[in-house]
Amino acid sequence: MDFYRTLGYVALGSYMRRLGEVSLQASAQVYQMYGMEMEVKWFPVFLSVANNEAETVSKIAEYIGQSHVGVSLMVKEMTKAGLFETQKGATDKRETVVLLTEKGHEMNQRMHELLADLQDTMNEVRSECETDVLRALMEYEQVILKKSLPERIKSRLKQRERNKVTIVSFDPANATHREAFKRINYEWIERYFKVEPLDMESLEDPEKFYIKKGGIVLLAEYQGQIVGTSALKPMTDDCMELSKMGVDTNAKGLGIGELLGQSIIEHAQQMGLKRLYLETNSRLLPALNLYQKLGFKTVKDFSSPYSRADVAMELWLG
Amino acid sequence: MDFYRTLGYVALGSYMRRLGEVSLQASAQVYQMYGMEMEVKWFPVFLSVANNEAETVSKIAEYIGQSHVGVSLMVKEMTKAGLFETQKGATDKRETVVLLTEKGHEMNQRMHELLADLQDTMNEVRSECETDVLRALMEYEQVILKKSLPERIKSRLKQRERNKVTIVSFDPANATHREAFKRINYEWIERYFKVEPLDMESLEDPEKFYIKKGGIVLLAEYQGQIVGTSALKPMTDDCMELSKMGVDTNAKGLGIGELLGQSIIEHAQQMGLKRLYLETNSRLLPALNLYQKLGFKTVKDFSSPYSRADVAMELWLG
DNA sequence: AATATTTACGTAATTAATTACGTAAATAAA
DNA sequence: TTTATTTACGTAATTAATTACGTAAATATT
Numbered sequence: 215m216d217f218y219r220t221l222g223y224v225a226l227g228s229y230m231r232r233l234g235e236v237s238l239q240a241s242a243q244v245y246q247m248y249g250m251e252m253e254v255k256w257f258p259v260f261l262s263v264a265n266n267e268a269e270t271v272s273k274i275a276e277y278i279g280q281s282h283v284g285v286s287l288m289v290k291e292m293t294k295a296g297l298f299e300t301q302k303g304a305t306d307k308r309e310t311v312v313l314l315t316e317k318g319h320e321m322n323q324r325m326h327e328l329l330a331d332l333q334d335t336m337n338e339v340r341s342e343c344e345t346d347v348l349r350a351l352m353e354y355e356q357v358i359l360k361k362s363l364p365e366r367i368k369s370r371l372k373q374r375e376r377n378k379v380t381i382v383s384f385d386p387a388n389a390t391h392r393e394a395f396k397r398i399n400y401e402w403i404e405r406y407f408k409v410e411p412l413d414m415e416s417l418e419d420p421e422k423f424y425i426k427k428g429g430i431v432l433l434a435e436y437q438g439q440i441v442g443t444s445a446l447k448p449m450t451d452d453c454m455e456l457s458k459m460g461v462d463t464n465a466k467g468l469g470i471g472e473l474l475g476q477s478i479i480e481h482a483q484q485m486g487l488k489r490l491y492l493e494t495n496s497r498l499l500p501a502l503n504l505y506q507k508l509g510f511k512t513v514k515d516f517s518s519p520y521s522r523a524d525v526a527m528e529l530w531l532g
Numbered sequence: 533m534d535f536y537r538t539l540g541y542v543a544l545g546s547y548m549r550r551l552g553e554v555s556l557q558a559s560a561q562v563y564q565m566y567g568m569e570m571e572v573k574w575f576p577v578f579l580s581v582a583n584n585e586a587e588t589v590s591k592i593a594e595y596i597g598q599s600h601v602g603v604s605l606m607v608k609e610m611t612k613a614g615l616f617e618t619q620k621g622a623t624d625k626r627e628t629v630v631l632l633t634e635k636g637h638e639m640n641q642r643m644h645e646l647l648a649d650l651q652d653t654m655n656e657v658r659s660e661c662e663t664d665v666l667r668a669l670m671e672y673e674q675v676i677l678k679k680s681l682p683e684r685i686k687s688r689l690k691q692r693e694r695n696k697v698t699i700v701s702f703d704p705a706n707a708t709h710r711e712a713f714k715r716i717n718y719e720w721i722e723r724y725f726k727v728e729p730l731d732m733e734s735l736e737d738p739e740k741f742y743i744k745k746g747g748i749v750l751l752a753e754y755q756g757q758i759v760g761t762s763a764l765k766p767m768t769d770d771c772m773e774l775s776k777m778g779v780d781t782n783a784k785g786l787g788i789g790e791l792l793g794q795s796i797i798e799h800a801q802q803m804g805l806k807r808l809y810l811e812t813n814s815r816l817l818p819a820l821n822l823y824q825k826l827g828f829k830t831v832k833d834f835s836s837p838y839s840r841a842d843v844a845m846e847l848w849l850g
Numbered sequence: 851a852a853t854a855t856t857t858a859c860g861t862a863a864t865t866a867a868t869t870a871c872g873t874a875a876a877t878a879a880a
Numbered sequence: 881t882t883t884a885t886t887t888a889c890g891t892a893a894t895t896a897a898t899t900a901c902g903t904a905a906a907t908a909t910t
């Protein structure tokens with residue numbers, strides 16, 4: 215048990231289960247002391263029936279939170295042991311109604327004695343503990359029911375993975391870079407729109423289309439793969455156009471677009487630009503949200519060489 | 533889960549186990565989120581090896597508190613999954629030394645990331661709880677380790693059973709009474725000593741030997757059976773001799789002797805006696821303790837018709 | 851040195867629970 | 881009324897852990 219204790223909260227589940235198991239073994243001993251021919255696992259089923267809380271297999275299963283199959287098997291065993299007898303349901307013939315036999319009633323008497331003594335004993339244990347275990351457990355259950363552990367850890371995982379993303383400059387000599395820039399952008403353009411002549415020109419030779427003209431191309435790298443692209447093309451002396459913002463489908467959700475956008479803005483500031491401009495489409499909601507988040511504002515009147523462009527935005531750099 | 537909660541402390545073990553199981557399922561989800569091909573049950577074994585806490589099958593088993601068989605099987609699985617490799621021990625050829633493979637080391641990296649995030653997450657959970665579950669569980673473990681539940685409940689069970697014992701007057705017409713009086717007393721006399729003429733006389737006809745002479749015979753009844761005997765035989769006007777104190781071997785430990793003794797004393801007081809006298813043997817330690825507990829004091833000089841008598845005691849009634 | 855006991859480990863059997871799946875009855879929908 | 885869906889239950893297979901037991905090596909005892 216030491217192992218689990220040193221691991222602390224990280225192994226809380228295992229620790230709880232083991233401690234529970236140890237307690238159940240103790241219960242088995244107690245039953246024997248009270249001369250009850252009762253298996254520990256029967257306990258919940260027996261009480262459900264004896265206290266008239268549930269009387270059919272699935273009602274019992276639901277009440278005690280176990281599978282109906284398990285209950286079905288246990289009822290069978292307990293019937294064999296002479297504690298229960300079963301009948302088919304009177305109104306609903308699918309049901310198996312479980313009843314206490316004479317022996318079952320005797321067992322119930324004995325069980326009540328045991329429970330009373332156990333109650334006292336547990337109060338004794340309780341008084342020796344500073345903190346109330348049951349209350350702590352119930353509270354814990356409520357807290358993880360409200361928001362489960364996987365849900366809670368999700369944001370941390372995202373942050374951790376995001377930290378592994380690096381932004382690199384496009385290297386025209388790197389075949390992987392050229393291939394990724396094409397692949398990622400063709401992917402989203404083909405998915406939502408139609409590839410236009412200007413697309414082909416820029417994607418086939420980004421060096422000529424962006425870099426040689428004084429612009430830049432940035433890529434996002436994650437786990438040795440290029441998973442995001444973005445480019446700036448000069449428009450005037452102090453303004454460039456942001457485009458070809460794309461993220462690999464497999465890498466969505468890590469906030470790679472945001473990282474690329476932030477990096478683009480930093481580069482623009484270092485280059486002494488006054489303004490960034492972009493065109494996009496109103497159907498691309500996540501993209502619109504991203505641009506807004508980066509600080510871009512909608513531009514009313516504009517004309518574009520791209521037929522898909524129905525929204526234009528700009529960002530004035532401080 | 534509702535069922536266990538309503539039962540409260542009585543079903544604490546089951547509740548803990550179920551909650552632990554739910555938490556473990558959540559852990560499985562978390563592993564998957566972190567892209568780890570890792571079964572939840574491997575976790576303790578993996579950590580023992582990765583952290584160099586234990587490296588042979590039985591050391592691991594001891595460290596994590598599971599059976600060596602289970603560890604052996606898990607190590608096999610994990611070896612098959614490429615996380616471990618095993619060698620025979622160099623000095624002790626019986627040992628199986630477990631080592632991390634390259635893949636195992638990678639997994640360990642990933643595991644540390646996960647553990648760090650989990651740590652943070654659990655701290656978040658903790659901050660939402662008023663009571664500290666882990667602390668409560670550890671405290672509870674300490675308390676039931678100090679004195680186990682079965683030990684604690686024992687005294688309550690004894691008291692409960694003792695309350696079911698009734699003291700009845702010997703009924704000469706009742707064959708069961710006559711048989712039990714003979715059986716129980718012959719049993720202990722034959723076990724420790726030899727049956728003497730006076731024994732036979734009294735056991736064969738208690739009515740004549742005790743009751744007709746003005747004495748009394750009391751029996752203890754438990755679960756429909758006679759399990760204890762005692763008798764008073766007049767000596768003088770205001771003094772009687774207590775004898776034939778016997779308890780059925782199967783009913784020892786319930787304090788039946790004490791109940792009989794107390795009842796005898798009450799009867800003696802009601803009859804207006806001044807003194808009770810008895811003879812016994814120094815080898816019968818439990819009996820001596822009982823008489824002492826009832827208030828009898830040793831008498832120095834005495835003579836007895838029984839050859840086994842080497843101790844005499846008396847009790848002056850107030 | 852010979853013998854007995856303990857230790858380390860693995861195979862096989864057992865136990866306790868589950869999931870997967872099939873059947874029949876009840877209920878809802880067309 | 882026919883058809884589809886849901887519900888109640890059970891059998892069979894699977895999973896995860898254990899106990900029981902056997903073997904071989906190490907250690908202790910005579």
